[in-house]
Amino acid sequence: MPGYTEALSTVWDRIRSSISSRVEEVASTYGYLSYMVARYLEILSSWEDVLELLNAFERELPRSIRVNTLRFRNPGEVVERLQVLGYALTPVPWERYSYTVVKPGRVPLGATHEFLLGGYYLYRGLASLLPPVALNPTGSDRVLDAAAAPGGKTTHMAQLMGGRGLIVAVDVDRERFRALRTNLERMGVENVVALRMDSRLVPKVFGRFFTKALLDAPCTGEGIIQLDRSRKVKTSFEDLVRAHRLQVELLRATVESVVPGGLVLYSTCSIAPEEDEFTVAEVLESSDRVEVVDIPLELDLMPGLGEYFGVGLPDGVRRCRRVYPHKHGMEGFFLCLLRVL
Ligand code: SAM
Numbered sequence: 001m002p003g004y005t006e007a008l009s010t011v012w013d014r015i016r017s018s019i020s021s022r023v024e025e026v027a028s029t030y031g032y033l034s035y036m037v038a039r040y041l042e043i044l045s046s047w048e049d050v051l052e053l054l055n056a057f058e059r060e061l062p063r064s065i066r067v068n069t070l071r072f073r074n075p076g077e078v079v080e081r082l083q084v085l086g087y088a089l090t091p092v093p094w095e096r097y098s099y100t101v102v103k104p105g106r107v108p109l110g111a112t113h114e115f116l117l118g119g120y121y122l123y124r125g126l127a128s129l130l131p132p133v134a135l136n137p138t139g140s141d142r143v144l145d146a147a148a149a150p151g152g153k154t155t156h157m158a159q160l161m162g163g164r165g166l167i168v169a170v171d172v173d174r175e176r177f178r179a180l181r182t183n184l185e186r187m188g189v190e191n192v193v194a195l196r197m198d199s200r201l202v203p204k205v206f207g208r209f210f211t212k213a214l215l216d217a218p219c220t221g222e223g224i225i226q227l228d229r230s231r232k233v234k235t236s237f238e239d240l241v242r243a244h245r246l247q248v249e250l251l252r253a254t255v256e257s258v259v260p261g262g263l264v265l266y267s268t269c270s271i272a273p274e275e276d277e278f279t280v281a282e283v284l285e286s287s288d289r290v291e292v293v294d295i296p297l298e299l300d301l302m303p304g305l306g307e308y309f310g311v312g313l314p315d316g317v318r319r320c321r322r323v324y325p326h327k328h329g330m331e332g333f334f335l336c337l338l339r340v341l
Contacts, residue, residue, distance in 0.1 A: 004282040005244065007311045008274060012237050014309040015039060022047075030054045032232045036222075042309055043273065049326070056325035057225040057232075063109060065089070065120040066098045066129065066156060070163050070188045078119040085112060094299055095129045097159070118186040121155055124227050125331035127269070127323050132156040134295045134335055135265040137212050139164030144206075144213035146199040146254045149176035151183035153216055158189040167192045168206070170199045200249050203256035211262045215254045217247045219268040219275050223332025226325065240274040247279040255283065255290050255340055264290070264338040269331055271324065273308045276334035277317050280304075284314050288341070292316035295337045302327065304336070 018038045026047075027034040032054075040050045065082075067075035075097050079089055088103035101109065109115060109122050123129065132153050137143045139161045148154045148169035157167055169184075169192050171177050177196045184192055197205075199215075220235045220243050221228065247268070254264055268275050284290065295301075304320030306313055323333035 003285050004278045004311075004313075005241075005248065008241050008244065008278060011274070011309045011311060015042075015237070018042065018309075026050070026054070030058075030232070031229075033235075035237060036232070036235075039272070043271070043305065052326040053324060059226060059325075061125045061226050061325075061329075061331060063101045064092065064098055064123045064126050064129075065101065065109065066095070066123065066159075067120050068118055068155070068159060068187050069097060070155075070159055071118040078114050081114050081119075082112070092126060092129065094297065095133055098123075098126070098129055100126065116186070118188050121152055121183070121187065123152065125224065127223075127328075127330040127333035128152050129156065130297065130299075130323070130333065130335055131214055131216055131265050131267040132160055134297055134337060135212055135214055135263060136296065137161050137165065137167075141165045141211045142209060143167045144202065144210040144254065144257050145169040146202065146213060146215045146250060146257075147171060147217055148180055148194070149173060150179035151187075153214060154180065154192060155183055155187040155189055157214070158187070158191055161191060163189070163191050165191055168202075168210070169194045170197055170202060172196065172198045200253045203253050206257055208257060208259050210258050213254045213258050213262070213264045214267070215251055215264065216267045217250055217275070217279075219243055219247070219270040220272060222270040222272045222275075223323070223325075223334075224269050226331065237274075240272055244274050244279055244282075247275055248282045251279060251283045252287070255287065255338065258340045260289075260340055262340045263293075264340065266334075266336040266338065268334045270334060271322065271332035273305055276322070276336075277305050277308065277313050277320065280317055280320060280336050280338075281313050284316060290338050290340055292319045293337050293339045294319055295321050295335055297321070297335075299328075301335075304334075
């Protein structure tokens, strides 16, 4: 039986035949490739929502910080020091150590003493905080971070674990791996072993060892167009399929590294169903050792798609969560929590 990867060629035929003159006109007004806008109409169902999404991609995202309790026991101390520098910060209601920057201060956030001392991690959008919160590792977990660099989520998980337990943080890219090491050092993280290797080899090296795993997958970044406008035109459908194939291999390897009963959190900074629901569906279809479970987040996120251009997706996929810039005020993001059986 052909799987979800093969179904992407049917999807592509249907995308092409859905490119109407209205799609072309809107794509040209906002500077996008037409096939992208045709997909947004399929995902969101109404032109009103599509235009809201495209307008949201035109707006800057506020920066945010996560105060690092591994360096500063009292998070209030870091907040007060930033206030002295002129910053105004508002707490993020669902992450107790994080703040949105509502007014900039006199010194850039990446150059304050507090930053250099590892007092906080700097984010370009709040959605990056979601995967560690959703996976919620504790000091008794053995965690795999299968795509870790530059370490935003590794250092966040280390903090949630109170510096106890173990994280194996893997990334294949030499430059990014260097940035990961620098961040681990700056943030005073001591429960992380960092390995520069291809995550697809992790099950061969470790077997089923981890109680929890995060795969914050390499993706086309179709959720972070606010941060990089070149993404409006640089991704072809073939690029999406290539990303999907790599994600499937990485997700399979991540699932194979986790003990029965353990959890895997799959995330992307993309709203592309090809990299999100189709990746999860392909892995679900080829393995009866994994199921999608609800994400324990008290946030009004959107469910995963049940169907895309006439291709039905497995039931469980609706339990995944989509984050949209126009609905949630964050970068576009996708989250899926899987339990290994
Ligand atoms: N989780 C990171 C964070 O929060 O800072 C961001 C990860 S980024 C979205 C995806 C990462 O996957 C990139 O750093 C890339 O180098 C890495 N990557 C790509 N292919 C890989 C592979 N085969 N094995 C391990 N890492 C890989």
